[in-house]
Amino acid sequence: MEVSSLPISASHRAKLISAGYISISSLSSISPAHLARDLGISENEATGILKVASQRGGPERTIPSHHSIVDGAQTAWDMLHEEESCRRITTSCADLDDILGGGISCKEVTEIGGVPGIGKTQLGIQLAINVQIPLEYGGLAGKAVYIDTEGSFMVERVQQVAEACIKDMQEYDSFLRKDLPARQVNLQANDFLANIYYFRICSYTEQIAVINYLEKFISEHKDIKVVIVDSITFHFRQDFDDMALRTRLLGGMALKLMKLAKKFTLAVILLNQVTTKYSGGSFQLTLALGDSWSHACTNRIILYWNGNGRYAHIDKSPSIRSASAPYAVTGRGIRNLASNCKRVKLILRARLAHDEHICRSLI
């Protein structure tokens, strides 16, 4: 491994190279005092450099882990096991859950975009509530972080959706567990509201700051299982003259969010706006923030109008097939487009199937 790839300051790097230390192995058996004299820097600085070099030890060194080929790698078999046990957040719409393979996956960044009024904020609020569903109802019993950049978070609506969710849980009890002793759903709508951490962001600086701060925040609040940013676009759309800077900042944000998702096993949901692009001889709709951003997110869902209803289309996903499913925005939140009585039964059936699957895999 080369010294030029060490994460140290430019002048230190230059001094190392000009003093003849090209590879890391050349630093492995040298004392800080010796290095300090050679480079003409203080002993503290030399110690710092040697510390960084030792952390980046190459493959020759013995690594005390079972991944003996490349340090830090994970085998695909281990990842499969992780993926299967990873829970998903339901969207409360059975059709949508179906095409998503059960719901929004934790550990990944999902981008959801659509025209104004299609229901992005609605879906965001629904997920912020659904992540809190208790384990015995098939939920994650987690908390949510809602980062609002546009002021579209309406507390009254969150209350409505929370109340509807509690009602659903009560129906689930009475429908499925009627032979079992009655279990009281002891939750109130306000309990759901208390578990949503709300940040109101007014500029792109604050947006970058909050995403940087999230790592510390989430380590202090370990049960956060979803981070929703509504919307990621707003502060980056207007008044940004330097497009290259915008691309760099967006790229940095995407990487940090991916790291968050992986490190804390939570779902990151980014809501995006639409814009127009000229392609194939006509103007088409596309998600905002440009082509380089479209590579940044792991999954991409587009909400759109089709014929008579709202549809969700999986535009990009490494593991799920591309498909579309209808959904509806009702007074109770996001639900299936199917008729009223069928609605509840479908959701319950989906949950039953999920529970059965979990039981079977545990046996």
Place this chain on the structure above:
Amino acid sequence: MRKSVNRVWRRVMANKLISEMGLPKSIANIFAARNIHTAKDALSLTEFELMELLDVGLAEVTTAVSSISEISCPPYQTALSLLEQRMHNEHLAGHLPTRLKGLDAALCGGIPFGVITELVGPAGIGKTQFCLKLSLLASLPSSHGGLDGHVVYVDTESKFSSRRMIEIGVNSFPEIFQIEGMAQQMAGRILVLQPTTPTEFSECLQKIKDSLLQHHVKLLVIDSMAALVSGRDGQGQCRQHPLGWHMTFIKSLAEFSRIPVVVTNQVRSHSGDDPFHYSFQDSRQNLDFPTTFDSHLVAALGIPWAHAVSIRLVLESKSGQRFIKVAKSSMSPPVAFTFAISASGISLLHDDGIEMTGPEINAICGQVLKHFNVASSINDAHNIKYFRDFEVTVVYSIKNWSFRVVCG
């Protein structure tokens, strides 16, 4: 007052000085030496760029950036405390009731504070009437359900009619307006600005911002937003929206002052360039917008504006009936109400809305039912006032720019 001062203070988070953040002296000096003074300067660079610029190691940069981020990050609160704060501090938890029961129920109380509510519809449908009624409602004393404050009405098309507003007041709240001097007091609370050019409009907005905190302005109405923008509205190749600055400015005005902001928007005919499909959709199959002239209208100002507003109320007329539709609202299901214009302003014919699950909630119908005694040209359609004496039905086709008069 304290709350709004807090918000003003918060708005300069991005400009917070690094020298005042309490970072270790050494790194703070390095930032200053490289001309990075505010949080915005520091966070606009990636960590590698900072390493190069400041000539320090990655670990130091990461620590500094995370301290700066933590300090510039706005404080969080739970959704519950947000609700409690609003219920405690604000009128009806942050809503201005419109006195249209069905609509107020759909909007969880009324026009929400702190965000932009848009009224969009063809000329003559009743947008200005709605605005006049709202202005009156905001100026009423709290004993009568009003906000007891001043209203700033920005009238870009010279449509404000104080005579009509008093008429609405006298007919809707006779018990107040019959009191001596009340009409004068209410009308005295409504401040009308009439900018004629986009520059004057920008200056108006700046002046409004300055006076919002000091004087008890409880409602801002802009009628209409589209009038001062000519030509294509920010679609296609144009990257910067012509009203981009105004959009963000008005949005932040609404946000930091926590007042309702109502903006009216015009419609224009749907041109072949308007995109409605994504690349993955087969555009031949989709007939979202059938080619009858009925649906040939779209809201002006384009998609970025549509994203910036939080509530969009579409007013339209179809088969002789006027509808007000909640087309975009994060707190309401898509629902439409029939309404009529009367002496006391706007009134709903039924308080139970019609739920509309399809894209018709966004469509703006071009058939317009008008009541006026003389029709001379389409231009006059924008200046029609309401007459109660007799009804003349005019049906005009936007496409052909012709009209016929049917008496009845």
